[in-house]
Amino acid sequence: MSYTRETDHGTPPAISTGRSVTLTIDGDTVTMPEGTSIMRAASLTGCSIPKLCATDNVESFGSCRLCLVEVEGRNGYPASCTTPIAEGMVVRTQSERLKQLRRGVMELYISDHPLDCLTCPANGDCELQEQAGAVGLRDVRYGYDGATNMGQAKDRSNPYFDFDPSKCIVCSRCVRACDEVQGTFALTIEGRGFDSRVSPSQGRDFLSSECVSCGACVQACPTATLTEKKVVEIGTPDRAVVTTCAYCGVGCTFRAEMRGEELVRMVPWKDGKANHGHSCVKGRFAWGYAQHRDRILKPMIRASVDEPWREVSWEEAIAHTASEFRRIQAKYGTRSIGGITSSRCTNEETFLVQKLIRQGFGNNNVDTCARVCHSPTGYGLKTTFGTSAGTQDFDSVMQADVILVIGANPTDGHPVFASRMKKRLRQGAKLIVIDPRRIDLVKSPHVEASHHLPLRPGTNVAMLTALAHVIVTEKLYDEAFIRDRCDWDEFAEWADFVSEPQRSPEAVEPLTGVKATEVRAAARLYATGGNGAIYYGLGVTEHSQGSSTVMAIANLAMATGNIGREGVGVNPLRGQNNVQGACDMGSFPHEFSGYRHVSDDAVRGQFEQAWGVTLDAEPGLRIPNMLDAATDGTFKGIFIQGEDILQSDPNTHHVAAGLAAMECVVVQDLFLNETANYAHVFLPGSTFLEKDGTFTNAERRIQRVRRVMAPLNGHADWQIVQLVAQAMGLGWSYAHPSEIMDEIAALTPTFAGVHYDRLDAEGSLQWPANDAAPDGTPTMHIGGFVRGRGKFVVTDYVPTDEKTGPRFPLLLTTGRILSQYNVGAQTRRTANAAWHPEDRLEIHPNDAENRGISDGDWVSLKSRAGETSLRALITERVAPGVVYTTFHHPDTQANVITTDYSDWATNCPEYKVTAVQVMRSNGPSDWQRDYAEQARHSRRIAPLEAAE
Amino acid sequence: MKRVYVSRDMASVALGADEVAHAFEAAGCEVVRTGSRGLFSIEPLVEVESEGKRIGFGPVGPADIAAVLDGSHEARLGDVAALPFFAGQQRFTFARCGVIDPLSLKDYAEHGGWRGLETARGMTPQAVVDAVKASGLRGRGGAGFPTGIKWQTVLDAVSDAKFIVCNADEGDSGTFADRMLVEGDPFCLIEGMAIAGHAVGASHGYIYIRSEYPFAIAAMREAIQLSAERTAPFTLEVRVGAGAYVCGEETALLESIEGKRGQVRAKPPLPALAGLFGRPTVINNLLSLAAVPFILAEGAKAYADVGFGRSRGTIPVQLAGNVKHGGLYEIGFGITLGELVNDIGGGTASGRPVRAVQVGGPLGAYFPPSMFDLPFDYEAFAQAGGLIGHAGITVFDDSVDMAHMARFAMEFCAVESCGKCTPCRIGSTRGVEVMDRIIAARDSATVVQAGRNWEGYLQKALNSRTPDRIDTGLEAQTALLRDLCDTMKHGSLCALGGFTPYPVLSALDHFPEDFGAKSPVKEAAE
Amino acid sequence: MSDENEVMSTEDRLIYMANQIARNVAALGEAEAVAMTADHIRAFWDPAMKQRIALLAAARPGALSPIAAAAVGRVVAL
Numbered sequence A: 001m002s003y004t005r006e007t008d009h010g011t012p013p014a015i016s017t018g019r020s021v022t023l024t025i026d027g028d029t030v031t032m033p034e035g036t037s038i039m040r041a042a043s044l045t046g047c048s049i050p051k052l053c054a055t056d057n058v059e060s061f062g063s064c065r066l067c068l069v070e071v072e073g074r075n076g077y078p079a080s081c082t083t084p085i086a087e088g089m090v091v092r093t094q095s096e097r098l099k100q101l102r103r104g105v106m107e108l109y110i111s112d113h114p115l116d117c118l119t120c121p122a123n124g125d126c127e128l129q130e131q132a133g134a135v136g137l138r139d140v141r142y143g144y145d146g147a148t149n150m151g152q153a154k155d156r157s158n159p160y161f162d163f164d165p166s167k168c169i170v171c172s173r174c175v176r177a178c179d180e181v182q183g184t185f186a187l188t189i190e191g192r193g194f195d196s197r198v199s200p201s202q203g204r205d206f207l208s209s210e211c212v213s214c215g216a217c218v219q220a221c222p223t224a225t226l227t228e229k230k231v232v233e234i235g236t237p238d239r240a241v242v243t244t245c246a247y248c249g250v251g252c253t254f255r256a257e258m259r260g261e262e263l264v265r266m267v268p269w270k271d272g273k274a275n276h277g278h279s280c281v282k283g284r285f286a287w288g289y290a291q292h293r294d295r296i297l298k299p300m301i302r303a304s305v306d307e308p309w310r311e312v313s314w315e316e317a318i319a320h321t322a323s324e325f326r327r328i329q330a331k332y333g334t335r336s337i338g339g340i341t342s343s344r345c346t347n348e349e350t351f352l353v354q355k356l357i358r359q360g361f362g363n364n365n366v367d368t369c370a371r372v373c374h375s376p377t378g379y380g381l382k383t384t385f386g387t388s389a390g391t392q393d394f395d396s397v398m399q400a401d402v403i404l405v406i407g408a409n410p411t412d413g414h415p416v417f418a419s420r421m422k423k424r425l426r427q428g429a430k431l432i433v434i435d436p437r438r439i440d441l442v443k444s445p446h447v448e449a450s451h452h453l454p455l456r457p458g459t460n461v462a463m464l465t466a467l468a469h470v471i472v473t474e475k476l477y478d479e480a481f482i483r484d485r486c487d488w489d490e491f492a493e494w495a496d497f498v499s500e501p502q503r504s505p506e507a508v509e510p511l512t513g514v515k516a517t518e519v520r521a522a523a524r525l526y527a528t529g530g531n532g533a534i535y536y537g538l539g540v541t542e543h544s545q546g547s548s549t550v551m552a553i554a555n556l557a558m559a560t561g562n563i564g565r566e567g568v569g570v571n572p573l574r575g576q577n578n579v580q581g582a583c584d585m586g587s588f589p590h591e592f593s594g595y596r597h598v599s600d601d602a603v604r605g606q607f608e609q610a611w612g613v614t615l616d617a618e619p620g621l622r623i624p625n626m627l628d629a630a631t632d633g634t635f636k637g638i639f640i641q642g643e644d645i646l647q648s649d650p651n652t653h654h655v656a657a658g659l660a661a662m663e664c665v666v667v668q669d670l671f672l673n674e675t676a677n678y679a680h681v682f683l684p685g686s687t688f689l690e691k692d693g694t695f696t697n698a699e700r701r702i703q704r705v706r707r708v709m710a711p712l713n714g715h716a717d718w719q720i721v722q723l724v725a726q727a728m729g730l731g732w733s734y735a736h737p738s739e740i741m742d743e744i745a746a747l748t749p750t751f752a753g754v755h756y757d758r759l760d761a762e763g764s765l766q767w768p769a770n771d772a773a774p775d776g777t778p779t780m781h782i783g784g785f786v787r788g789r790g791k792f793v794v795t796d797y798v799p800t801d802e803k804t805g806p807r808f809p810l811l812l813t814t815g816r817i818l819s820q821y822n823v824g825a826q827t828r829r830t831a832n833a834a835w836h837p838e839d840r841l842e843i844h845p846n847d848a849e850n851r852g853i854s855d856g857d858w859v860s861l862k863s864r865a866g867e868t869s870l871r872a873l874i875t876e877r878v879a880p881g882v883v884y885t886t887f888h889h890p891d892t893q894a895n896v897i898t899t900d901y902s903d904w905a906t907n908c909p910e911y912k913v914t915a916v917q918v919m920r921s922n923g924p925s926d927w928q929r930d931y932a933e934q935a936r937h938s939r940r941i942a943p944l945e946a947a948e
Numbered sequence B: 001m002k003r004v005y006v007s008r009d010m011a012s013v014a015l016g017a018d019e020v021a022h023a024f025e026a027a028g029c030e031v032v033r034t035g036s037r038g039l040f041s042i043e044p045l046v047e048v049e050s051e052g053k054r055i056g057f058g059p060v061g062p063a064d065i066a067a068v069l070d071g072s073h074e075a076r077l078g079d080v081a082a083l084p085f086f087a088g089q090q091r092f093t094f095a096r097c098g099v100i101d102p103l104s105l106k107d108y109a110e111h112g113g114w115r116g117l118e119t120a121r122g123m124t125p126q127a128v129v130d131a132v133k134a135s136g137l138r139g140r141g142g143a144g145f146p147t148g149i150k151w152q153t154v155l156d157a158v159s160d161a162k163f164i165v166c167n168a169d170e171g172d173s174g175t176f177a178d179r180m181l182v183e184g185d186p187f188c189l190i191e192g193m194a195i196a197g198h199a200v201g202a203s204h205g206y207i208y209i210r211s212e213y214p215f216a217i218a219a220m221r222e223a224i225q226l227s228a229e230r231t232a233p234f235t236l237e238v239r240v241g242a243g244a245y246v247c248g249e250e251t252a253l254l255e256s257i258e259g260k261r262g263q264v265r266a267k268p269p270l271p272a273l274a275g276l277f278g279r280p281t282v283i284n285n286l287l288s289l290a291a292v293p294f295i296l297a298e299g300a301k302a303y304a305d306v307g308f309g310r311s312r313g314t315i316p317v318q319l320a321g322n323v324k325h326g327g328l329y330e331i332g333f334g335i336t337l338g339e340l341v342n343d344i345g346g347g348t349a350s351g352r353p354v355r356a357v358q359v360g361g362p363l364g365a366y367f368p369p370s371m372f373d374l375p376f377d378y379e380a381f382a383q384a385g386g387l388i389g390h391a392g393i394t395v396f397d398d399s400v401d402m403a404h405m406a407r408f409a410m411e412f413c414a415v416e417s418c419g420k421c422t423p424c425r426i427g428s429t430r431g432v433e434v435m436d437r438i439i440a441a442r443d444s445a446t447v448v449q450a451g452r453n454w455e456g457y458l459q460k461a462l463n464s465r466t467p468d469r470i471d472t473g474l475e476a477q478t479a480l481l482r483d484l485c486d487t488m489k490h491g492s493l494c495a496l497g498g499f500t501p502y503p504v505l506s507a508l509d510h511f512p513e514d515f516g517a518k519s520p521v522k523e524a525a526e
Numbered sequence C: 001m002s003d004e005n006e007v008m009s010t011e012d013r014l015i016y017m018a019n020q021i022a023r024n025v026a027a028l029g030e031a032e033a034v035a036m037t038a039d040h041i042r043a044f045w046d047p048a049m050k051q052r053i054a055l056l057a058a059a060r061p062g063a064l065s066p067i068a069a070a071a072v073g074r075v076v077a078l
Helices: A038-044 A096-111 A127-135 A173-182 A216-220 A229-234 A281-285 A314-332 A347-361 A375-384 A394-399 A415-426 A460-473 A479-485 A488-499 A505-512 A516-528 A546-559 A579-584 A601-611 A623-632 A652-660 A717-727 A737-747 A756-762 A845-850 A926-938 B010-014 B017-026 B062-069 B105-110 B115-121 B125-135 B147-156 B177-184 B186-200 B214-231 B250-257 B286-298 B300-304 B337-344 B378-383 B402-416 B427-443 B456-462 B474-491 B495-499 B501-510 C010-028 C030-044 C047-059 C066-077
Strands: A020-025 A028-033 A090-092 A161-163 A187-190 A197-200 A226-228 A239-244 A253-259 A262-268 A309-311 A337-341 A366-368 A402-406 A430-434 A451-453 A532-536 A569-572 A637-641 A664-669 A681-684 A693-696 A701-705 A764-766 A810-815 A840-843 A858-862 A867-874 A882-886 A914-920 B003-007 B030-034 B046-050 B053-057 B076-078 B163-168 B204-209 B235-240 B281-285 B314-321 B327-332 B354-359 B392-397
Touching: A020 A038, A028 A038, A096 A127, A096 B427, A096 B474, A161 A229, A173 A187, A173 A216, A173 A415, A216 A226, A226 A229, A229 A262, A239 A701, A262 A281, A314 A337, A314 A637, A314 A664, A314 A681, A314 A717, A337 A347, A347 A366, A347 A579, A347 A601, A347 A637, A347 A693, A347 A717, A347 A737, A366 A579, A375 A546, A375 A569, A394 A415, A394 A532, A402 A415, A402 A516, A430 A516, A451 A516, A460 A488, A460 A505, A460 A516, A460 A546, A479 A488, A479 A546, A488 A546, A505 A516, A532 A546, A546 A569, A579 A693, A601 A737, A623 A652, A623 C010, A637 A717, A693 A737, A701 A756, A737 A756, A756 A764, A840 A845, A840 A858, A845 A867, A867 A926, B003 B010, B003 B017, B010 B017, B010 B177, B010 B214, B017 B030, B017 B062, B046 B062, B105 B186, B105 B214, B115 B186, B115 B286, B125 B147, B125 B186, B125 B286, B125 B300, B147 B186, B147 B281, B163 B177, B163 B186, B163 B250, B163 B286, B177 B186, B177 B214, B177 B286, B186 B204, B186 B214, B186 B281, B186 B286, B204 B214, B204 B250, B214 B235, B250 B281, B281 B286, B286 B300, B314 B337, B337 B354, B337 B392, B354 B402, B354 B501, B402 B427, B402 B495, B402 B501, B427 B474, B474 B495, B474 B501, B495 B501, C010 C030, C010 C047, C010 C066, C030 C047, C030 C066, C047 C066
Parallel strands: A020 A090, A337 A366, A337 A637, A402 A430, A402 A532, A430 A451, A532 A569, A637 A664, A664 A681, A810 A882, A840 A867, B003 B030, B163 B204, B163 B281, B204 B235, B314 B392
Antiparallel strands: A020 A028, A161 A226, A187 A197, A239 A253, A253 A262, A693 A701, A701 A764, A810 A914, A840 A882, A858 A867, A858 A914, B003 B046, B046 B053, B053 B076, B314 B327, B354 B392
């Protein structure tokens, strides 16, 4: 793909009215949707009108006055960006008169612009430069001794981009992008007239302003005013490759813009169906980890974890791995080893790892990190609807009238989707937030929740049942929908259950801590406010009732008829980039790809036939069970691809003990992660920039990952798995990931229509994509549920056993923040650290005062599982009795604190509820100091000998 | 006890009306504070009631009480309405101004108030809109767009809410009609807005008054309270502007009411379809809304019978600047500029010859006496390269330097520009600079020659930013000024930038000698 | 469980898991709850875990709730 800029039609598409308009533009008769601007209509017919303030991801503004046109029968020269087309209109976009006017405007622009094009970072990629050429400006007769806005100091505070006000043409594109696209409202125009200037948050610098570094302003800037530091440093790109972001489950599409083999910048792709040209600070800027010096590029082995690592050749590492696994199986049995697939790797890689385990290891001991995040989603939605996935595409939110966010913090966790949601909220949709914390969505510029229900952690089921109680007892349910689409008797049984007085909002108020009147009002709003859409995250799943909560959500949606069309639905916001894909690909110990149980003889038969082996019909071990078995001595070897269970899984001591008990721990990762401290073989991994494949995002959208540069470690991850498989005697010979996808498609009915050539041609496909749904499935359960009839499941509220008491009086809940990602392995190795250099403990002022804690003090955080220390952040975002922290930094190790309680159905850990005590302390705990020392010891590397 | 009438108008107060009123009170008189009659050369004006008639005296000082009360004061004017300045007027809108106590509901009703609203409420909204159409009323803010058609658009729009917005952000220099009416007869505006509300289905209105009018703001607020029962269910509130001239532009005004930065919106969408808070909105100049009660009370025909060509009804002309009889003169369209300036205004206050008049505020064109036969009419003014605007006329005598006036117009635009569109934001500042070069070139004995004679092209190219590249000669700069005016006039987003060329070009065209031209510029009219 | 409890052993944990499943489906009524619990263990537990819970049920009478005990009996009986 060569470097070509994307076409900018100047103004967004018209909101469809279903009508079209025929007009004449420069003599050509064209028909366009009603409401289209003259500018867009002209652009779509291939005739470009000069423009500077117009760009098609924000509303027209009409300030630059370059796009003036002539319209027959109308006085003056209307701006084509703000003038909609009309029937019979005759437009001229080029004339001597227009040329004169445009040149006059451009002459004014250039009279206040530095003419340092040759040394300007935007040279060759500057709209002002381009438009000056387009209008034929040859002289600036005003001279250069008049007033100017040049010579102002640059703002270099942001780690990723510079702001050079001297080059600003005050088109407000950045301001409008911040408002309309991102919804942060961090930028403004200060001053009036000639002194009008772009300013972040009233005169602050970018870094200390409210700016969230999403990059929308940089993207919108037509000049070098806002420029990526990398462009300043390297120069403008000369080629681009379209690929998919490897951060969260939104799955933004980016153009990786390259100069030779060097990545210059990641620019959100306008045609990306998940992000529509928007991005966040992680995907847009935080990709420097891919070239970080911490990356391990050579394979390493060691006999014991006390020894330093020894760099070895790929051949030796692979042969050693295979022989160790075979040795262990020979000694301890077929089921004594297993593996973990990575939600950060591609579908193809994940499929290969589970295939290696099922076909090569001969057991079903495969699990994935979804175990610790969205496994309850899989269980809950499969049970109620019949499919383990969200029901909508992201665009659906634009049709929602009432948005219910529960246990999710989209502005931090899924920022690009959150921006779209906020856009819809600004258009007037109502918002209900159910969350113990006052997350940003509760109140932010131009967005305010109608109801925030700040429930006590662990009471989701009681809360959702109370909402159901109101809907049923006040007869707000959709009887026609239920009779048509669900089993009425099951509904009636469920309705009786939720109607019982002890489940009313009033009855559970002491439990949830939320006023019954608010709960009732929220229930009425959701049930009667039009299209109701539910979005949820790990605040739903990571509980001992995670699966019940997911089913309770599904019940609500079915009862109100909010399923099976655009604007409604049940939408899990997936954590990692490919957690949906990893689950789809058969990463769970009980399921083949496409969520089919291993005990299903017909399905197993297909795989046996394709893979030429007999497959185990019994479910394998889940991650916590693997660790239990390891502690007990029956599980001895594990292959972990792209997953840091020591940091991300609960009860770190238990994880460490399990790993320490194994004889061969193989870790494949970019960095020596925490888990690698217990590893015997380290296989360097490749980043998403270095391989081909596909990711599947939270809306079931399968998108291509394309190789942008050669793998620094020599092999893409799928190739490494193939090498291990070959060494174990499996005759794999995939030449390209597309061949793996062909195998997936052949073996997985929901993927039957997925092929690389289609993905390349169409950009993406949402599964199911097969003969029944040839174009994929943006919205699921239209007309009927996948399982047939929707199933109402009675969800009893069974309180967690994790309870506060005198020793541990506070409830700890955990989450993440915008700038960091998961365990931080990637983001900590970028300049994102500027925003979040450490995990802090959020604590309510009352609780802090009781303990004599001041803001910034070191505090010890102790549960029955363990103890750690971190610094306090006093805030009313958390309620009294609740404390909160993130888990991005290994030196904090929040998971030392979390317990071994987990979801009853899936063993998804109960991260969100831990009884703790908080005390003032003097600094890091003993454990943290010991751990830091052990980690240092464990990471020693002896370089590869002579061989090289 | 003797009843005397003294104006409470801000202009009268500035001339000492308060002191005069206090003196009459101290002398045991019943003092009724009215609005201003509108002729400033007789302010402070006192009218003494005697045998059911009002005898005027003015100007009057606090020391003159006794002489006024005994009728011996030399400034005795007799029946004020019979003075030539007033006798020739056709006061449709300002009939009560200066006559009644502006905050007396009783006075208002006794002088024909509320009849228009009563009539309107007896009619269908469509019939009211039809009446306004038939009256020929056009927007008095300057654009002259037919008011009835605007109302029709709002009436036809479907929405959960609609608004009436009155633009009383009277920022043009030399204009004061809005302020006079609000201070002198606020119920008239209220009645007009209530009629508009009925006509288009709006239940709430905003009156946007500039902060420089504290008397008007106070009077308006009190009048709204006093008449709330009368106008219910239609409600009103006052919004005070923050001092930006551009907020007189209707879309910037809407932004300002919404609490945003006063910046012009691109049209479409028309405010009539998506105005205040995105709802269909009637936004009219105060004088348009205040004309409506007469139209409904007396009938559209009575209004339309007065006027000239397509400009129907009356226009409250404001005479200001260097003029002998400054004030408000309401008259049917068609009167000539010369009649207004010379016959009614009485020529300059300085006694020197009139050299130029500017019509329509700081963005209006300058006219020389040679064009004084121009009739007051939207079309005639447009044809002559000018605009009526808010009907302010500022008179200048022969000491005026028209190049400085052109520079002032550019400077005014630069100061007041909201900064949104390029022609206005940068153009006005460049315009000041170009004018400075023209004035400097004009004033210097020798004409500055363009460019030193550099050896070779390369030197020039290497120094593309040197001043020598710029031709600062009179001819080149005048041509540049014309080009700039062309860019601003046709390229600007709103009337601020778009109208600034009017004073500049009219000065250049009609007074080329002030721009250093040796002989009048040909093809000046273009 | 009180806040005095420390981390569970593997055996305690298996018992806890079985009881937890039973508790969460108990609202369905005993018969359905036993069936559901049995189905769940059958579908999601590895063979060694199933075997071990059966041994534990025998070795520690009363450790499993009636529903869980009945369910475990049913899984192993198969």
